[in-house]
Every structure is written in structure tokens, then in C-alpha cells.
Amino acid sequence: MQVFMFHNPKCSKSRQTLALLNKKGVTPEIILYLKNPPTKSELSEILKKLKMEAKHLIRFKEGIASELDISLSDERSDAAWIKLMVENPKLIERPIVVTSKKAIIGRPPEKVLEIL
Secondary structure, eight states: OOEEOOOOTOHHHHHHHHHHHHHTOOEEEETTTTTTTOHHHHHHHHHHHHHHGGGGGOOOTTTHHHHHHTTTTTOOOHHHHHHHHHHHHBBBBBBBEEEOEEEESSSSSGGGGGOO
């Protein structure tokens, strides 16, 4: 099974998730999403696998969210939220572990065990 992980090495939850995967014998393909952000179509596909609306993948506590003056109560289309995340990848919740059929956010890190 091929596993991808959208990873931020500066994030403790992301590091813990990677360590947990490795402990279980899983070596995911690491995507450093801050350097290589997902495209709109990739993010759309991940959201489908997460079974989640786009705005629920946004880290509203990030400083960039304040700068952009966005909040969970904003009325925007999924396409508009996705565009914001592609342009500002710091907004994307992390870590995200993706397989061919499912995706899950590693918060808490143990949550990723559900898709293995």
C-alpha cells in the first residue's frame, strides 16, 4: 500500500505521526507541503478522501488566517477555500496521511492507525 504524508517537520504532531507510522513499518512518501503545496485538484481529491468540507481543513489559529481576515463562519465555496489553501499552504491542517482510498488527519497522531 502506497502512503503519502503531507508533513511539516517543524510541527510536533507531524513528527509524532511520522514516528508512529515508521514504528508500524510504514514508510510514507513525504510531501513537504509548505515547499511543494498541493494543487487545487490534489487538494480536492484529498478532501473527498477525508469526507470533509474545505473550510474544515483550515488552521484558523495560524497568523496568516488573521492577516487574511478569515474565519470558520465565512460563507465561501469549497473552491474559494481551496484556492486560499493552495495560495497559503500554512493554512492547511497537518499532518495528512493519504492512501489510494482514504485520508486522515493525524490529530491526534494515533488517528492515522485507522487507515493502515
